[in-house]
Amino acid sequence: MLTKLWRSALGLALGAGVLVSAVAVKAAPADRAVLTGSIRPFSDRVRVAGTAEAGAFVQFDVALKLRNYDALRARLARREKLSPSQLDREHLPLRSDQASLVSWLRENGLTVTRTYTNRLSLQVRGTVAQVEQALGVDLVRVTFEGKAYIAARTAPSLPTALSRFVLGINGLQPYLKARALNTGLQPQSPTAPFTTPYSVNDIKTAYNATGVPATGAGQRIAILIDTFPNDSDLTSFWSANGINQNLGNIEKVQAVGGTLPGVSGEESLDVEWSSSIAPEAKVRIYASQSLAFTNLDQTFQAIIADLQNGLSISALSISLGACESDLPSSQLSTDDQYLATIASFGVSTFVSSGDSGSNGGCSNGQGVDFYASSPNVTAVGGTSLTLDSSGAVVSETGWSGSGGGTSVNFGQPSWQAGIAPGSTRAVPDIAANADPNTGYYLVVNGQVQQIGGTSASAPVWAGFTTLFDQGRAAAGQGLLGLLNPTLYPLIGSANFRDITSGSNGAYAAAPGYDLVTGLGVPNVGTLYTTLTGSSGGGNPPPSGNLLTNPGFENGSSNPAPWVATPGVIDSSANPPANSGSWKAWLDGYGTTHTDTLYQQVAIPSTGNSATLSFYLYIATAETTTTTAYDTLTVQVRDSSGNVLGTLGSFSNLNATNSYAQKTFDLSPYRGQTVQIYLVGTEDASLQTSFVVDDFALSVQ
Numbered sequence: 001m002l003t004k005l006w007r008s009a010l011g012l013a014l015g016a017g018v019l020v021s022a023v024a025v026k027a028a029p030a031d032r033a034v035l036t037g038s039i040r041p042f043s044d045r046v047r048v049a050g051t052a053e054a055g056a057f058v059q060f061d062v063a064l065k066l067r068n069y070d071a072l073r074a075r076l077a078r079r080e081k082l083s084p085s086q087l088d089r090e091h092l093p094l095r096s097d098q099a100s101l102v103s104w105l106r107e108n109g110l111t112v113t114r115t116y117t118n119r120l121s122l123q124v125r126g127t128v129a130q131v132e133q134a135l136g137v138d139l140v141r142v143t144f145e146g147k148a149y150i151a152a153r154t155a156p157s158l159p160t161a162l163s164r165f166v167l168g169i170n171g172l173q174p175y176l177k178a179r180a181l182n183t184g185l186q187p188q189s190p191t192a193p194f195t196t197p198y199s200v201n202d203i204k205t206a207y208n209a210t211g212v213p214a215t216g217a218g219q220r221i222a223i224l225i226d227t228f229p230n231d232s233d234l235t236s237f238w239s240a241n242g243i244n245q246n247l248g249n250i251e252k253v254q255a256v257g258g259t260l261p262g263v264s265g266e267e268s269l270d271v272e273w274s275s276s277i278a279p280e281a282k283v284r285i286y287a288s289q290s291l292a293f294t295n296l297d298q299t300f301q302a303i304i305a306d307l308q309n310g311l312s313i314s315a316l317s318i319s320l321g322a323c324e325s326d327l328p329s330s331q332l333s334t335d336d337q338y339l340a341t342i343a344s345f346g347v348s349t350f351v352s353s354g355d356s357g358s359n360g361g362c363s364n365g366q367g368v369d370f371y372a373s374s375p376n377v378t379a380v381g382g383t384s385l386t387l388d389s390s391g392a393v394v395s396e397t398g399w400s401g402s403g404g405g406t407s408v409n410f411g412q413p414s415w416q417a418g419i420a421p422g423s424t425r426a427v428p429d430i431a432a433n434a435d436p437n438t439g440y441y442l443v444v445n446g447q448v449q450q451i452g453g454t455s456a457s458a459p460v461w462a463g464f465t466t467l468f469d470q471g472r473a474a475a476g477q478g479l480l481g482l483l484n485p486t487l488y489p490l491i492g493s494a495n496f497r498d499i500t501s502g503s504n505g506a507y508a509a510a511p512g513y514d515l516v517t518g519l520g521v522p523n524v525g526t527l528y529t530t531l532t533g534s535s536g537g538g539n540p541p542p543s544g545n546l547l548t549n550p551g552f553e554n555g556s557s558n559p560a561p562w563v564a565t566p567g568v569i570d571s572s573a574n575p576p577a578n579s580g581s582w583k584a585w586l587d588g589y590g591t592t593h594t595d596t597l598y599q600q601v602a603i604p605s606t607g608n609s610a611t612l613s614f615y616l617y618i619a620t621a622e623t624t625t626t627t628a629y630d631t632l633t634v635q636v637r638d639s640s641g642n643v644l645g646t647l648g649s650f651s652n653l654n655a656t657n658s659y660a661q662k663t664f665d666l667s668p669y670r671g672q673t674v675q676i677y678l679v680g681t682e683d684a685s686l687q688t689s690f691v692v693d694d695f696a697l698s699v700q
Contacts, residue, residue: 592684
């Protein structure tokens with residue numbers, strides 16, 4: 001009798017509490033909760049200068065918890081979009097909780113300077129004496145990198161009743177700031193095609209985007225940065241690159257008051273490149289005035305307010321970050337909530353993975369950058385790209401500065417399971433050119449510059465995704481939203497060019513997913529076809545078998561692009577594979593159990609027919625000749641996992657003890673991106689094994 005050994009695995013649940021550090025805590029009354037995640041211990045770079053003046057004013061934010069956050073994350077993983085009313089009704093903090101918090105803060109002498117309709121946070125102001133009394137916190141004068149601040153040395157506390165819905169208090173250590181993730185400017189003169197600094201056409205040629213029949217028309221890209229670029233730099237860049245873009249498409253929103261800093265290059269890079277990859281898209285720049293996290297949080301609120309008011313945004317590009325482990329866990333969780341809220345409106349957010357390699361810009365040892373480590377964004381790593389005189393790729397390797405590694409704060413998202421290493425969020429997800437030595441053309445203050453860093457690869461990907469969304473709109477489809485659940489099932493396919501060499505320090509690029517370049521770099525023409533169901537105008541759709549790894553010969557350690565229940569990909573001799581050494585074995589446990597197996601694939605609209613086939617072997621211990629106790633269902637699902645149709649169903653009644661080929665017509669699904677999805681279900685006793693091998697999907 002065929003049976004499988006029952007195997008169980010111990011899961012590791014990780015959340016914001018993973019960060020463990022020696023935060024100073026004052027003794028709190030029994031009816032108060034200490035919010036240890038709201039501050040970090042002072043590092044060696046922070047110098048205490050003395051007691052803070054009692055009458056000096058400080059400002060901070062109080063963040064409230066999203067409700068049913070795990071359910072929201074699961075919805076985003078299924079690529080669901082939520083209406084403002086859905087989000088409010090099911091996930092935003094309660095109005096009554098916000099009212100209780102505001103009342104308590106005012107009763108304790110503090111001023112609530114701003115509330116938001118989404119109730120995710122409050123801005124609060126008070127004197128040092130008032131804040132110390134209300135929050136039970138010790139505020140001191142400190143210096144950090146030559147500047148003076150008032151900062152919390154001990155963790156704040158709140159009444160226990162409020163801590164139930166308060167996520168944390170942010171901004172009590174205002175010296176903590178994000179940094180722009182670029183490698184600095186290198187003055188350059190204009191160059192010949194396909195030599196550095198690379199032009200827009202050079203990059204589009206390298207990634208097979210020149211023939212894509214989209215311009216970003218009707219779409220909008222958002223940029224989060226501290227200031228605006230010069231209009232004259234934008235027009236000079238567009239002119240030099242032959243881009244038909246105009247200033248009427250550039251929207252400027254100053255999200256935080258005050259004098260904006262002068263241009264430094266980051267703002268110019270983000271806007272010049274995203275607006276040129278998608279030359280008919282609107283680009284909306286949200287200026288935070290500084291890179292202090294309280295300012296950046298106000299800017300997130302401005303973006304969310306626009307979305308709540310009906311503004312459509314296709315992609316958000318963020319070329320900022322800070323070492324995850326150097327930040328308070330409350331700040332990480334607060335911004336992760338903002339990013340989830342933005343994703344719920346269908347926005348695809350791209351974040352630079354960092355330019356410090358596996359170090360992540362951390363003060364001590366290896367680490368990853370945040371915002372890139374949030375599971376609600378697509379983290380973009382970097383490569384070193386060399387082209388020949390025709391624009392063909394001579395070589396592309398993982399860049400030494402490409403930020404990559406695993407999070408210490410966020411658990412592994414479902415879409416990385418079985419693909420990325422470890423049990424926590426892995427960074428990056430994807431990549432593009434970022435090496436400053438193979439850098440990008442840029443105009444800053446009227447001067448041509450060369451620049452690198454993952455600050456370049458993120459807005460490039462944002463531009464590409466805006467093209468995809470335009471194509472989807474033309475096909476009657478919605479915005480892509482959080483992109484990772486769509487991209488990870490495509491690993492190993494023609495949608496990406498896998499980067500297999502290069503290192504960022506602790507990690508090396510390798511076949512499949514890696515912690516330097518993620519899934520690889522885009523084949524934009526093919527991705528356009530996959531994500532829109534129409535011709536990408538680049539390379540033709542794959543011929544022959546459209547399925548990758550059709551006989552599972554990559555083994556159980558690298559099953560991609562198949563996604564399978566643990567234990568399904570199998571090389572045991574009994575039963576044997578139909579060919580080769582590996583097959584997929586669903587069920588066979590003799591107890592209540594469900595196994596699943598699927599691969600996502602774009603079926604071209606060309607041709608007259610599409611056909612799926614595979615070999616199926618069924619062995620059972622059931623003795624009945626009338627009842628289907630155990631079943632295998634073959635389905636077609638959309639890219640969000642919704643069932644579009646059932647191709648066939650098999651059971652213990654169909655036992656064969658040998659392989660037989662099964663064939664199905666997929667012609668109705670031409671022009672769509674679908675999942676070939678198998679579900680095996682067993683009842684409580686007497687096993688049935690459903691073994692499949694050698695899949696093929698062809699278009700004629």
